[in-house]
Structures are given as C-alpha cells and as structure tokens.
Amino acid sequence: MSSEEYPDGLLYHAEHDWARVDGDTATLGITWFAQDQLGELVFFDPPAVGTQIQKDTAYAEVESVKAVSDVIAPLSGEITEANEALGDTPEKVNEDPYGEGWLVKIRLSDQGEADQLMDAAAYRQHIGRG
Amino acid sequence: MNAPVESGAGTRSDPRAGAIGASAGLNPREGEETLTLLQKSRRGRRAFVAPATDVPEVPIEELLPASAIRKEPAELPEASEPEIMRHFKTLSTKNFDLDTGFYPLGSCTMKHNPKLHERVAALAGHARLHPMQEPRYAQGALEVMWNLQVALAEISGLPHVSLQPSAGSHGELTGLLVTRAYHDARGEKRHKVLTPDTAHGTNPATVTMAGYEVVKIGTAEDGGVDLDALRAAANEDVACLMLTNPNTLGLFDRNIEEITKIVHDVGGTLYYDGANLNAVMGISRPGDMGFDIVHFNLHKTFTQPHGGGGPGAGPIAVSDRIEPFLPVPQVVRRDASQNGRELEFDLEYDRPQSIGKMRGFQGNFGVFVRSYAYICSLGAEGLKEVSETAVLNANYLKARLAEVDDLLPIAYDRTCMHEFVLSGRGAREQLGIKTLDIAKRLLDWGVHPPTVYFPLLVEEALMIEPTETEPKERLDYFADAVKAILEEAASDPEIARNAPYTTPVRRLDEAAAAKRPVVRQPRER
C-alpha cells in the first residue's frame, strides 16, 4: 500500500480525517493512520450530493473485510461532490489516501471551524508518531 | 520437542513447498481446477429415477394456468449417483473437523460429539414423526421434550423452559421479547438494554431487533462488570441487562449478586447468555445468581454437532414472573386424573399472555433428542465433572502458555473458568507477527486456531477454550506448537506471515470477495 505520511498543508481531525481547504470549499478524506487500522477497504457508500454534514459527527461509513468505521466530518457544510470512483476501486483510499482516495467535497458553512483542527505536526503527535 | 500426537489436516513439510506433500513441480494435480457440481454436469446424466405414474395422466396445461407453469427449468446439476458421491466426498476431505483434531475456539465449546446421538436421532419414531401429529400419538416425543425441559430447569435453576428457539441468537431475541411483554403487562415503557463491552456480537444485534437501544457498560480492571458504570446506567428506562457469567474473558464475575440486585432494584430483568454454561454445570446456577432468563446453546454445552454452521437450538429457561409470556405451544405434563384426560404430555396453546411464535412447530426436535441422550448418559455427577474438567483443562493450558507470557500476555491474570484470553500484542511488537499470523501457522500444525480478535476489548486477542473432552497430551501439543511458532517467528517472521502452506488452499483474497461478490455459480448455457 502507500507509505506513512501526513502532508503539510492539510488540516487534521482527532478522529483521523483530513481536510484540504480552498476558500469556502474543502475536500475531505481519512488519514494514512485510519486506512492502516482498517485494512484494505472494500466498500464506501458516499452520501448524496446536497446532504448537510456536521463537524464531529459521522457522515458515512467505510468498510474493510473485517471492520466498519464511521467517517467523522472535520468540518461542517454541504456535499457538492462525492468520489463515485471509489464504488469500483475503494482500495484507492489505501493507496492514495490524500489524493485519489478523497471521499467528498463540501461547501463550508463556517470557515472559522478550520481553526479547531490540527496541523500535520500536531496530528503526528496525537497519534504518537512525532 | 516430541513427535506430534497426530498430524491433523495436513502434514508438515518445507513451508515454502506449496501444496500438500509436494516438492515444487512434482505434483501433477497442482493446477487442477476446483469445479462445482454444476460445472461437472453433462446433459442427460441423472441420479433420480421417478416412481411410475400410477394414475391417469392429465396434461399439465389442464391442471395449472399458463402463467404459473415454469417456462425455464432451474439449472440444477445433472450427474449420476457415483459422481455426486465423489463430488461431495472430495469436498469433505478439504475440511478440518472435530473428529480429526483440536478446536479450541473460545465460547464455541467444541467438545466431542458422542456417536450414539446420531443413532438415537435416526430412530424412525423420532425422525419420521410429523410435527402436526396429534399429541396422543406423539407421547414419546413430548416426553423427550418434557424430560429435557426438566433437566435444563434443574441445571439453570429457573423452572420454566421453552425449547422453541432455534439457536442462541434466537433464544436471545425470545428472551428480550418476553422481557418486553413483561414490562408491557405492567404498563411500563422501557427503552434501553444494558450489555457489557465484552458481549458477543449477537447481544447488541438482538437488542436492536427487539426494538431497544444498546447501552454499553465498561469492564473493570479485574475483568468484571464496572459496578460504578452499571449503577450510573441502571434506571427505570432499563428493560434488561444481558450478561454471560463467566464472561467472554473466561472470568467469573465475583460481584454477580450485587449486579443482579442493582438491576432488579430498578425493575429490570436479567438475561443470561448461556454460551459459557460449560464452566458451571452443577457448580453454580444462573437462577441462583439472580437471572430471570437463561438461554442454552444445545450445540455448545450439549453436544449437538456444529455441522459447519448449524443446526443448533437455543432453548430458554425463565423465572415465575416471566413464565406467562413464553412462546406457544408449551410442552406440559397433565395429571391423568385431571378432567379424565388420558394424555400425560400435551402441547398447550391456550396461553393468553404468550408472545406468540418464534418459528414454526415446536423447535429443532432432532437436536433435543441428542441433547437429552447426552444428559441421560452423564447424569448429575457426569455433568458436574464436565464443568470441573473444562475448567481444569483451561487453567492447565493457560499455565503452559504462561511460559511465553512475554509474547502472549494473559489479558486478565487470575484463575480462569473454561476459557481464557491472551493478547498477541507482545508477539506483534517483538516479533512482528500478528495474532492472525499465529492462527494461520497453527493450521499447518493440524489444529484449528482459537477464536481471534474477540473480545474487542483485548488487543490482538486469542480466546482459547479447550473443553473437557481433550486429554492432557493434546493440550501440551497445542502449547508446544504455539511456542514453536513463536520461536520460528523470532528467526523468520515471514513464515507465519505467509502461512498456511499445507492446507487445501492458502490465504484467500477476502477483500476481492467483498468488493466484487460472486455468490453463485454463473449460468454457462
């Protein structure tokens, strides 16, 4: 699979999710740590475009062979796009968790929420890797 | 180490050799395809010969409307009897089984299946009896059920038994539904059921099916229920606490009397998951601990063969206050002098507060026959000896495995009951192999691995239940095999990571099976 990394320039949530903020939109996904815990993903059913998601609450589930995990929203907003390609190749989340393995894109409802997230260094500390 | 007691499902060979008994390249059957019977079928072959039609024949179109007549035949196999036999016999050789070797699966109680049981279950009087046969012509069957009920009541300490549920989960659901009926009858609406975080997955799944909300109770440092957490959660919105004792960590909860009091004080019922009953027969009874409802797994403690995934049975025993709500029909014994009835045993349907039916007819009667035969064979003393020996075997194996407790530390270090849980975290940190790898390498040793990754509370869990039917030397063999695997991993962890090598297939791609499920043989024609 991919090698362990937590890129700078992304923001991180304690429940192992990342956000790439671009103005009033953001791309969301799960971190290398999260995909490593789960093992190879076999299923991701994306929420519908237009769904409102709330920071700190679950907005979807990811499944590996032996586990199911809630995906926690690091930020609140409305889903503008979901990564439909993951329907056929969910393992992209393992191979490229920050790139092709993105889960959803949202229009932020409160750009201030980003301040509550961690940067890469803080997240690495959080998971005991730094 | 000594030569193995037996070799089990495969022979040990050079781990990198490949299939059973093969040096690379010399097995001409190496690349043979695995085919289903459908794929082996050929048009026109058959095993069935129909009895002669001895009545006048009427065209099917006159007997059935066109819309109902099947247009496309079902693609079932076409093969002769010898080919069918070869197909299934060959498949059977790919299974490891209990008659072949050791199966220390925690909470599964894989004890020997006595051979007498198939013989008594096959007696025509039992096997060929129609479920709707009038009770006066089924007195033998009803007496089997009655006697089994009496025995289960005595073992559990709860007087009223329903044999109807078909498996443990079914019994759990029945138990929560009678709980609901009980509270409804008292005019109380309760919404929550408490379960410990060590509970078997069927418990919370059952809670949801019964329309309740799961509230998880944490585990204390000694491995028992966290009493403070329980007290905090226990209130009048709690319908029931579901527990097993000993629990899935194999530990007897010393606070059990306090636990049942806490729940009873808020008016809740107590449900005992009988999966671990093998530890306490004749020693402690759930009824005496304070439980209202108990389920039994006849396919665990009472030797019904597992059959690769059933059949089983999950009868329940309940206290007086729960009795009115039991499913119908109930097997009852009537005093012959009452109302001049001749029937000694009967099926009672007139139970106005019953929850109704959980399934058709009376339950898995064939399973009752086997369990009853077991209880007859062992008797009071024998059943107690079962539990004593089960606990002795588990503690001995635990003591043997303590020899590698730096790599496989015990999750909770005190006397266990019939099973115990080790953590593979030491092996992972020091040797770089996971519990999964140890399990797969054990397959090459001709034993079935223990339960792995359960309970969730323990990291890299290995849950081990030897049962009472294993001799000491087999426990030693298993402990020695585990030690050998750890030693082997210390010098080359890759061996375990790529195990097994000697089984009919090696590690399978489960991710692919989940991503693109293929759950039937596709049609070719």
Place this chain on the structure above:
Amino acid sequence: MSHYTSVTEEDRREMLAAIGLSSMEELFACIPEGVRLRRELDLPAGMAEQEVYEHLAALAARNRDADAEVTFMGAGMYDHYVPAIVDAVILRSEFLTPYTPYQPEVSQGTLQVMFEFQTAISELTGLPVSNASVYEGPSAVAAAGYMAKLETGRRKFVTSRGVHPHSRAALETHAAGFGSQVVETALDDHGATDAEALAAAIDDDTAAVFIQQPNFLGTVEELGAVAEAAKRTGALFVVAADPLTLGILEPPASFGADICVGEGQSLGNRLDFGGPSFGFFAASDKYIRRMPGRIAGETVDVDGRRGFVLTLQTREQHIRREKATHNICTAQALNALAGTVYLSWLGKQGIVELGKLMLQRTHYAREALGLEKINPGPVVREFAVRVPDLDGVMERAREAGVNPGYRLGRDYPELSDGLLVAITERRTKEQIDRLASLVHAEVAA
C-alpha cells in the same frame, strides 16, 4: 472420569501442580459462596450407552411416525422420500462436526457446499442472491419483514391469510419487538388470496407485502396481481415459496418478487417432529448488503487457486453488532447441505418429473375423494376439502393405520370441517384409493 473425558487421577495431579493449586475446589474459589451449588443436581444418575439407547428407543416406540401409518399430513412439512445418498454425505465427520468456516483454508468443503446451495436456491427462486440458510420457513418470513423495515423505514406489513399460520404468527411476534404492525387480508371463497382486499390494505407505510406459493391450503396463487399492488407504493414484495414445487412453478422473480423465502424441509430433510430443517432467503442484487445470515463468496488464494470464503461479513452481528442486518449466528448449514445433495440427486430433469408426478397424483386424489373443495382452483401437492363428520372420518382412518391429513379448524375457524390433504410422491394410487374408500365408508355410515 466419563467416557467422553480423558483426565486421569494422575493427569489431574500433574495439571493442578502445573497450575500451582492443590485441589479442584481451589479452581472455583472465585465463585462467591452465595451462588455456589452445594448439593448434587437433582437429575438421574448417568447411564451406560446401551441403556440410553434402549430408553430413547422405548420413547420412539410411543410415537406414531410416518412409517407406522400412511400419512396425508402436510401443513408445511412433508413425507418426501429422502435418498440414501443424503445420509451418506451428511453423516461424514468432515461435514457433521466442524465449526462455522471462519478459517476458510481448512473449510473449503463447507464453503463450496454453501456456494452450491446458494446457486441452487438462486436457480429455483430466480433471484440472483441467496444466503447460506436461516433457521426455517416461518422465521425466514419474519426476517424478510425485518429487512424490509430496515430498508424502507416503514412500519406496516400486509400479509395474505394464505400464508402459513406459523409464518404469520412469527412475523407478528418479531414485529412486536421492532415496532411494526401486521395486517392480515382475506382469502376469497376459492381458497386463494383476495387480490383486491390485499391491494386495499397496502399504503405508503407498508414495508412489505407477503404471499405464499402455493398457499397454506395448497392453492397455486396468481402472483402477478399482488406484485403490482405492492410495487405501486414502493413496498417490498415477499413471496414465501415451497422450494420443491418451484421445479414446475414459475419462479417468484418473474413476478417481481424482491425477496423469496421458504421452508427447506421438503429438500432432503427428515420430518423430525418439526426440526431441524432449514430456511432459505433469496433477494434481488440491490439488497445484497441488507441480507441476513452467512453468505459464501468466490475468490482466489495467494497461489491463484479458486476458493470460497464467508463474505460481506460486515453485515453480520460479529462485526456490525447493534447495526447488523440480523442477529443470526448459527444457522442450519448441515440441513442446507442435505438440501444441496438432494437437489443434486433430483437434478434438472428429476425435479420436473417429481413435480409432475405430485401434480398428477394430487389431482387424482382430489377427484377420488369427491368431497367439497375448499380451494377448487389449481393445486400441486396439497388441497383442502370439507369433510362431513370429520371426527368420525379421522377416527376410522386412524384405526385403519391412515392419517387423512391436517384439520384446518384450529387455524381457520371458518373451516372447522376442513381437512388439508397432502399428496407427496410417496403416496401411491393404492394408498389414495384406500383413503377414499375409508372416507366414503364413514361418510355413508
């Protein structure tokens, strides 16, 4: 030491020493005195194998089984001929004694059988996805209800009274737990589902509509009309079908069934006073992740060998826990194996021939009896008739070693003089004629 354990006195001493204890009692010191049983269990002493056998044989002798009388009883379980090959396979240790196939490398026998079973059920029902078994018929109907409730979020079930009384009862009992309501609709005066009455009961809060094929009285139902009514409101259309007669009946999938469940006893399983048998559960593709129970799936191993594993386990209780699709764990694998062997033995041609034989004999029997037909329409293996002096007929027949069938009065009070008669391939013309003459003799008297 009993005959099933091997721990000798010497073993015990050595083992206790290794544990660091000096007596067995110390093993149980952790059990509080208040819950220690300090008396023997009040059960009889153990018996020798021979004695147990004789005891069970004596009990068996007090049952009038289908070898002791000629039985025309059906009502959900049938006296079909189970071929010897079924026992030859299912009594093998390798199928009888293993656990659930959680370690697939040593369970390919069990897993491939599950796969072949799923294939056969899929073929019979016409639906693409089948699981590896549930407990039996009536609880399978309840499971279909639960799945429909989870899928639609709706709170009502509508079922024809033609569905087996035990299935309707099980549906109600389960529904009382998860908060759904069951509405039953009438049969018409021909013993078939009144399609209009059924349609009238279906609304926007209906999660599933249930019909049985053939129905409890043996009527071959017209599934098309019911399917339409169900689908119109988005309710799931559930057919409880008999798997054996599906050999000659058009499969439920053709009529748009979303789910097909049923009782598997007719397929290679004994009567056994009602169990164990198995239930089957099949559905459309889109419901695969909502299915209850175990499912075997195909894959390959690291060397490229074809193999089978339990798949989509994240639906199940051991992973999904409170959000599982069902709480089922142990099912009926061995009985499903018996069914798979049986269907292989019957084969593609055989199941059609068997179906036609039953159809012919059933028609013959209904005419031979010449009694008033409760369901005069098409039947395959079973039919219902009104019997004057039913008590007398039952007595006379029983005395002559014949069981004429199942009395309908308990389940259908309006049919208190009704008798349900089943004609399997084991009921010969001679036996049917004998039943007819017994009935006529009593009725004439």
